[in-house]
Amino acid sequence: MTFRVTLQPADRQFNVARDEPILAAAIRQGIGMPYGCRDGACGSCKSRLIEGRVLHGAHQAKALSAAEEDAGLILPCCATPQTDCIVEARSVPGAGDFPILKMPSRVISIERAAPDVAVLTLQLPANQSFQYHAGQYIEFLLRDGARRSYSMANAPGRLNDPPAIELHLRHMPGGLFTDHVFGAMKAKEILRIEGPFGSFYLREESRKPIVLLASGTGFAPIKAIVERMQDLGLTRPTALYWGCRSKIDLYQQAWAEQAAASLPSLRYVPVLSEPRREDDWRGRTGFVHEAVMADLPDLSGHQVYACGAPVMVDAAQRDFVSRCGLPADEFYADAFTSELDKH
Missing domain, CATH: 3.10.20.30 (Beta-grasp domain)
Incomplete structure (x- = not known):
């Protein structure tokens, strides 16, 4: 029926x-x-x-x-x-553009970018054309029927040959999947994936200035969006704010600094909530979304793309709309909900 x-x-x-x-x-x-x-x-x-x-x-x-x-x-x-x-419901133009594919992928490399962050590079089948919007995610299909979601960290124009996607994974101790990634996983292992999913991606038709807001490994889809902007030659004024606990958690700080140097329209602001003494940190501190509000008290003409911990995304949405005049329909978000968050 x-x-x-x-x-x-x-x-x-x-x-x-x-x-x-x-x-x-x-x-x-x-x-x-x-x-x-x-x-x-x-x-x-x-x-x-x-x-x-x-x-x-x-x-x-x-x-x-x-x-x-x-x-x-x-x-x-x-x-x-x-x-x-x-x-x-808001219809999302482009969200259904690309076919959702189930396919095998091969682990090319696992790089430990920070003590609890791994950058995983997965080779895709050469005979399948995997297309997605920068900002979307794939799901790993695990043996027990469980799924784990991770965003592509490279833009679709940067899959290389053979095609490969980059994912950023935070270790969740006791987590079925990340314990394996940080323990026994080896190069050449085969993993089954499905995607693309999600309605979090850059609205390219807009001309509004952009705030990109990330916490922790929520940086992954934000990085893909920045690469997409570079590939399109977009010149919309863009501010990238990345919030982490301490300096070691800014696991791709050099990449972000280089992106800002190469895109005149991009400003990069790292923010640490708990800098350690040995960090010798002279940059911004506190909650990352509050740093945005201090710099941009009027967001009425902006678009915001936020990705990271649900508590950060929720606070940003609430405060940007109520205190900074951001139109509610110009806040685009992908809150990273772990299995722990779901129980």
Whole structure:
């Protein structure tokens, strides 16, 4: 049995199987909807149910509270329709542009960029044309059916030959996947991946100045976006703020400095929340999103792209909109939700 879902205001229609989440059906049929984690943890896909009835699967209260659900909001990533539905959601032009592929990948290298950060380079099959927007992510398909999501850190124009993607992984001690990456993983190991996913990528048609905001390994998709801007020759004024705990966590500081030197329109500001004495740090300190507000108190004409820990992304969204005049629909985010965050 299938139900008909109509997306407003785009007036797009698609079929959804009875036990299928609305978002999964949209992705399967190339319909662009906003989303991040795909499993009820981040709230990026939150939409309004105009007509019809849905049943929600397990999700976090911070992604959708009981009060929001009572007010008619839904999470399409874990909402299955029980009737035909009309859903109000921002359509995301380009989100369904590229086919989602399942494919093997081969580990080319594992570089320990910081004590708890690995830069993983994966070779893709030469016979499959893997396309994505800078900022999107892939998922590893693990043996027990679990999945782990990581953003591409290189722009799609920089896959090289043979094609390879770069991923930045933080070690989560006790984590099923990252314990393996930081322990037994060797070059030439084969990993199964699927992608691209996500609606986090640069809106290239805009002319607005840009704030790129990253914490920790949330730097990965931001790096891909900067490379994309370099490849397109974009000159939109851009400020890149990267927040980490201490100096050692700025694991690609030299790359960021070089990018700012090569792009006259790009300004780079690293911010440390807990600099150590041995860091001899003379740069900015504190919360990274507060450094943005100190420099740019008026964000009414900007676009913001934020990626990193959910607490940083949530605080930035709240404060930029309420205190700096950022239009709510010009805040684009990818909150990195670990398995720990989902429980």
